[in-house]
Amino acid sequence: MNSLRKADLKAFVAAAVIFAVIYGLLQAEVIGAFWELNLVLIGINIILATSLNMINGYTGQFSIGHAGFLAVGAYVGAIMTVKLGFNMAVALIAGTAAAGLLGFLVGLPTLRLNGDYLAIATLGLGEIIRICILNIDYVGGAAGLMGIPRLTSFPLVFWIMVAILFFIKNFKNSAHGRACLAIRENEIAADTMGIDTTKYKVMAFTLGAAFAGTAGVLFSHYFFIAHPASFTFMRSFDILTMVVLGGLGSMTGSVTGAIVLTFISAALADFPQWRMIIYSLTMIILMLYRPQGLFGSKELSMQLFRSLKIGGKKQ
Amino acid sequence: MAMLTVDNIDVYYGAIHAIKGISLSVNQGDITTLIGSNGAGKSTTLHTISGLLKPKNGKITFEDKDITGMAAHKIVGMGLVQVPEGRHVFANMTVSENLEMGAYLRKDKEGINKDMADVFTRFPRLLERKDQIAGTLSGGEQQMLAMGRALMSRPRLLLLDEPSMGLAPLLVQEIFNIIKEINATGTTVLLVEQNAKMALSIADKAYVLETGRISLEGTGKELLNSEAVQKAYLGG
Numbered sequence: 431m432n433s434l435r436k437a438d439l440k441a442f443v444a445a446a447v448i449f450a451v452i453y454g455l456l457q458a459e460v461i462g463a464f465w466e467l468n469l470v471l472i473g474i475n476i477i478l479a480t481s482l483n484m485i486n487g488y489t490g491q492f493s494i495g496h497a498g499f500l501a502v503g504a505y506v507g508a509i510m511t512v513k514l515g516f517n518m519a520v521a522l523i524a525g526t527a528a529a530g531l532l533g534f535l536v537g538l539p540t541l542r543l544n545g546d547y548l549a550i551a552t553l554g555l556g557e558i559i560r561i562c563i564l565n566i567d568y569v570g571g572a573a574g575l576m577g578i579p580r581l582t583s584f585p586l587v588f589w590i591m592v593a594i595l596f597f598i599k600n601f602k603n604s605a606h607g608r609a610c611l612a613i614r615e616n617e618i619a620a621d622t623m624g625i626d627t628t629k630y631k632v633m634a635f636t637l638g639a640a641f642a643g644t645a646g647v648l649f650s651h652y653f654f655i656a657h658p659a660s661f662t663f664m665r666s667f668d669i670l671t672m673v674v675l676g677g678l679g680s681m682t683g684s685v686t687g688a689i690v691l692t693f694i695s696a697a698l699a700d701f702p703q704w705r706m707i708i709y710s711l712t713m714i715i716l717m718l719y720r721p722q723g724l725f726g727s728k729e730l731s732m733q734l735f736r737s738l739k740i741g742g743k744k745q
Numbered sequence: 746m747a748m749l750t751v752d753n754i755d756v757y758y759g760a761i762h763a764i765k766g767i768s769l770s771v772n773q774g775d776i777t778t779l780i781g782s783n784g785a786g787k788s789t790t791l792h793t794i795s796g797l798l799k800p801k802n803g804k805i806t807f808e809d810k811d812i813t814g815m816a817a818h819k820i821v822g823m824g825l826v827q828v829p830e831g832r833h834v835f836a837n838m839t840v841s842e843n844l845e846m847g848a849y850l851r852k853d854k855e856g857i858n859k860d861m862a863d864v865f866t867r868f869p870r871l872l873e874r875k876d877q878i879a880g881t882l883s884g885g886e887q888q889m890l891a892m893g894r895a896l897m898s899r900p901r902l903l904l905l906d907e908p909s910m911g912l913a914p915l916l917v918q919e920i921f922n923i924i925k926e927i928n929a930t931g932t933t934v935l936l937v938e939q940n941a942k943m944a945l946s947i948a949d950k951a952y953v954l955e956t957g958r959i960s961l962e963g964t965g966k967e968l969l970n971s972e973a974v975q976k977a978y979l980g981g
Contacts, residue, residue, distance in 0.1 A: 605849075608846070608849075609849070611835075611838075612835055612846050612849075615835035615836060615837055615838060616833050616834070616835055616836070618797070618829050618833050619829065619833040619834065619835060619846075619891075619894075620846075621797060621817045621818065622795065622797075622817065622821065622826065622827045622828070622829055622833075622895070623821065623846050623847060623849045623850075623894070623898065624818045624821030624822055624826075624849055624850040624898060625818055625849055626816065626818040627818070727837070
């Protein structure tokens with residue numbers, strides 16, 4: 431327990447150092463507006479990828495409708511600030527809760543499905559959400575919801591991201607997390623071990639959806655607008671790609687995947703026609719040479735470095 | 746005293762009537778076996794008892810409590826634990842992690858450690874491989890692991906679904922010896938088997954299942970010597 435706390439403290443210090451460096455560079459204007467925007471996007475994508483990883487990676491339920499929950503958070507958050515005049519804190523709580531509630535309601539019936547069927551159901555769900563939004567005039571319909579104040583800043587995104595990563599890490603190491611991993615490994619065996627499989631599948635799905643909602647609120651309050659075209663199924667695939675690239679079931683993998691892909695996508699902003707080609711090539715090469723993703727289901731930690739070092743000395 | 750009573754259950758897979766009014770009972774401390782050919786409904790019966798399937802009609806009672814249609818994880822908590830057919834170990838976890846998962850519903854750390862040690866004494870091969878990934882074990886070792894994992898939840902009634910499936914004859918003998926040992930230490934066993942001879946030779950009580958119905962019942966010895974059983978299942 432003590433060593434765990436120590437590791438948490440170390441991770442927190444590391445996060446603070448990373449924050450200080452980036453924030454310093456931003457203040458000194460070494461990092462310009464374009465890369466500041468991408469840093470915010472990286473933070474949001476990390477939240478999205480790690481939350482999807484809870485569902486797809488830890489619990490083994492193949493969901494591809496994450497953009498739907500992102501949209502719910504984006505719109506509910508925007509309604510709170512634009513239409514009802516609440517502040518950002520209320521928007522964050524409302525967006526998170528709304529997406530979580532929807533995840534819960536949808537998860538109960540759909541998580542009885544397995545594999546391909548669940549994938550199709552969640553894909554459909556994402557599209558249903560988007561098309562509903564498209565037809566609600568109250569939130570601007572196809573034109574999108576405009577005039578959202580920019581209440582998201584890099585520090586806000588960064589610390590919310592750290593808090594969510596901390597939560598997900600602890601979730602994985604808890605008894606609940608173990609139950610989720612057991613379901614991924616073998617659902618029948620998990621059932622016969624006394625694990626309430628439905629409860630844990632719905633729990634992971636709800637939490638994953640809720641965090642996607644948080645990301646949505648941050649997203650719409652950075653880009654001034656919530657537009658249905660930002661939440662197509664391509665967006666869901668983007669998130670899924672990050673998770674698969676990093677390795678299903680690895681939180682640090684999802685973080686890396688989110689950083690790498692957001693970075694590639696930003697670096698190729700001037701060559702939009704190349705973006706999807708490079709994306710696809712990356713995935714093909716990865717699937718050929720490392721189908722389990724960059725990290726497999728392992729976590730990147732200091733321990734891993736240490737064991738590598740020891741291994742190196744022995745040779 | 747009947748520990749488990751199954752009273753006239755009907756189970757359907759969609760429109761298919763798989764179990765047609767089966768009744769059976771398992772006495773405390775016994776080894777009871779359910780034999781029959783492929784598709785007779787043996788596994789379906791077990792799945793219904795352990796809550797993975799729900800019967801359409803009928804009643805299942807365990808230790809005087811009605812468990813008909815109860816959720817599988819709650820039934821495990823009552824001390825009725827199934828080792829599913831085809832082993833179903835957590836393939837990417839180590840042997841000890843698998844055993845820890847078996848104690849998922851328990852909180853008593855000391856008791857868990859003690860039972861883990863007991864499992865390792867009973868299956869020395871698991872001790873040798875305790876840090877090995879379960880998916881890389883041989884078939885027999887996986888069966889031992891699945892049984893050891895079930896024992897970690899301290900079952901009072903253990904349901905075993907074809908523990909001899911796909912194992913070499915020598916290993917089958919070993920597994921059956923272990924079943925007898927487990928039973929001797931006070932765990933009641935309900936055993937489903939295709940290997941009728943082996944199952945009947947260790948059973949106190951036995952049922953023969955044929956296309957969803959019980960066609961014969963008696964003590965293990967009676968059925969072993971019965972002409973009908975010998976013709977149909979024992980190749981004699």
